[in-house]
Amino acid sequence: MRRAGRHFLQIPGPSAVPERILHAISRQTIDHRGPEFAKVGQRALSGIKTIFKTEQPVIIYPSSGTGGWEAALVNTLSPGDRVLMFETGHFATLWKKIADKLGLKPEFIEGDWRGGADPDAIEAHLAADKGHEIKAVCVVHNETSTGSVSPIAAIRKAIDAAGHPALFMVDTISGLASLDYRHDEWGVDVTVSGSQKGLMLPPGLSFNAISEKALAAHKSATLQRSYWDWAEMLGPNKTGYFPYTPGTNLLYGLNEAIDMLHEEGLDNVFARHARHGKAARAAVRAWGLEVLCATQGQESGVLTAVLMPEGHSADQFRATTLEHFDISLGNGLSKVADRVFRIGHLGDFNDLMLIATLAGVEMGLTKAGVPHNAGGVAAAMEVLDTTQAMHIAAE
Secondary structure, three states: OOOOOOOEEEOOOOOOOOHHHHHHHOOOOOOOOOHHHHHHHHHHHHHHHHHHOOOOOEEEEOOOHHHHHHHHHHOOOOOOOEEEEEOOOHHHHHHHHHHHHOOOEEEEEOOOOOOOOOHHHHHHHHHOOOOOOEEEEEEEOEEOOOOEEOOHHHHHHHHHHOOOOOEEEEEOOOOOOOOOOOOOOOOOOEEEEEOOOOOOOOOOOEEEEEOHHHHHHHHHOOOOOOOOOHHHHHHHHOOOOOOOOOOHHHHHHHHHHHHHHHHHOHHHHHHHHHHHHHHHHHHHHHOOOEEOOOOOOOEOOOEEEEEOOOOOOHHHHHHHHHHHHOEEEEEOOHHHOOOEEEEEOOOOOOHHHHHHHHHHHHHHHHHOOOOOOOOHHHHHHHHHHHHHHHHHHHO
16 A cells, blocks of 8 residues: 655665755766767766865776775785774674685774774773784774764874874765765874765765875785775776776766755755754653763764664664554664664754654554653754754854
């Protein structure tokens, strides 16, 4: 039976795709070796630099973000290299698994999944590596499984304070175009991202933003690579082309997305996400529930992960909410499976969409018999009203 109205896709990515981008993607595919394509490719390759805030090359792959992870590692490292990683959550763990499978030696700093990576712990670990055997530090910027943000600029300072030459690699697959990110200014060597989050596209593109130091490491790295090889990409990219068939229609959408982000203004995009995160957390606390991210100042504007009361199933709650209110919420992953649900508030998203989302959650809590207090939506509305008033006053 048909369900009236729109489905609320409120997982923390893929995010809903705006009509402008859907329209752009629907254009007819063109010859990816022809002169018309060069304009599309050059526009995408130059435009994406403005989102990463870099003057250096950004490689665009037709792949998921997982491919971007692998590309970052195989282009810069050699078998047996030690890699320092931080356990911020499920996705940091998956990146570590890839490093293991590639024959690297990842060293995982244990985390509690309640906050971002700790710069002091990273500095101490690097300071103890007197022989500089660690070749890279890999950190997840916005941990999608927990709703926690790592302080990337502070981690760069920690690496420098340790006097360590390791490459600095960052996964901002769910952070780019939603949270402030500065590849060049923060001294990141390889930044990995994907299309399906803040860029508002369907899944299918991944990115490597690369520094001069990373390019130098690429020349001596000996991990096997073919499809992911930066050298194969960089030559054709100079004229807007790719060494193999690119995701042409997704590149149409990427160019539209970049335009939309700059029309709103990146700082405004970041402020909007921060504001919605603050309102969502206010709702959760008014319900008497607990936000998974427990480190003040590291809460994400992309999503809010919510701990269920003891004895209640997050997956059962999500199923009930989907059945009765046609809203999809993110599930808990690995260590927090069935204990957490995640509210996505990213991408092309406004105040009314947030309030509708939180209303769906509040009604779902009641329908599923989850103990909670009423008034979460009202608490979120108060935050939005206050912060909007402050914004207007500032103008």
